Amino acid sequence: MTPEIDNAFALVKEEYGADSIERVERMLQPKNERHPLQKGAKWIMPGISQQPWHDPYGHPELEPIIRAFEANHAAIKQEMETAWAEQRGEFSDYEHYLTRQQNWQALYLFRKGALVEASQPTAPTAYKVLKEYAVDTEKLCPLLESHFSTLLPGARIAPHCDLWNFSINLHLAVDIPEDCGITVAGETRTWEEGKCLLFDYSFEHEAWNSGSRPRTALLMDLWHPDTTVPERKALVALITEVRKLMGES
Structure with missing residues (x-):
């Protein structure tokens, strides 16, 4: 802990109560x-459900985002094809x-804590939905990003765990060929074009495209619905300071 983190945590506790970020503080303890x-x-923040796959419509906080993206899939797909x-x-x-993978291409909509305005003319529908339903509502985790993820034919993402469990990964299946899939915690699923998948990517996962054309999904990192507003504020302060100490922009 640094004085900056201590001060940020103290401000959150002053506003929300002494126990409001107890789970964040426990996360920092050894073992x-x-x-x-x-x-x-x-x-790994304690108290977050140890559930790898989630029902996309099972969280009232996230369901409006999912419904909006699925409703706009046709326009999003057309803009990506163009x-x-x-x-x-x-x-x-x-x-x-x-x-870094050359056969894994990305077009960013949100990165480094802000919307990527340069991408708006290229993907106006996705940009608008993301801004209105995820960014403006503060459901998107600002520590991470949103991007179109295109796996070229033959591409494979090796098994790995992502950084933490207090955000959750949403995939909108934009353009999906045959012979591609994703495995999370040993359970394999496929994308259904126009629909969303939702999973906790702190669990080991991998993905592949064995098809004959690119696979494109729109990915976004949302706050895990098991987290609270004070926890989110403390986590932003914590990770921002850690990144600063590590020399990351």
Whole structure:
């Protein structure tokens, strides 16, 4: 802990109560217990449900986001087809915190704590829905991002755990060929075009595209519905300070 983190935590406690961020503080203690399939994650906050796959419509806080994206799928898919055909330079190799893959392409809508305004003309429908339903409502975790994820034919994302369990990953299936899928905590599912998948990506997961054309999904990192507003404020302060100490922008 640093004085900056101590001060930020004190302000949250002053506003919401002394016990309001108890789980965040427990997360920072040694020997924090976790599920074996979360062993590769850096941060595991106690009290978050140890459930890898979630019903996309099972959380009232997140359901409006999911419904809005699914309702706008046709327009989102058309805009991505046009972008892939005519504006390929807008896409870049995806830079995961563990690796960088040329056969995993990304177009970012939200990154480094802000909407990527340069992407609005390329993906106006997705940008609008993301802003109105996830960013303006503060359901998107600002510590992470939202991007179109395109796996080229033959691409495979190796098994890994993402950084923590206090956000949850939403996939809108935009353009889905045959022979692609995703496994989370040993359970494999496929994307259904126009529908969403929701899962806790602190559990070990992998994905692949063995099809003959690119697979595109729109990914976004939302606050896990098991977290509270004071916890979210404390977590933003904590991770922001940690990144600063590590020299990350």
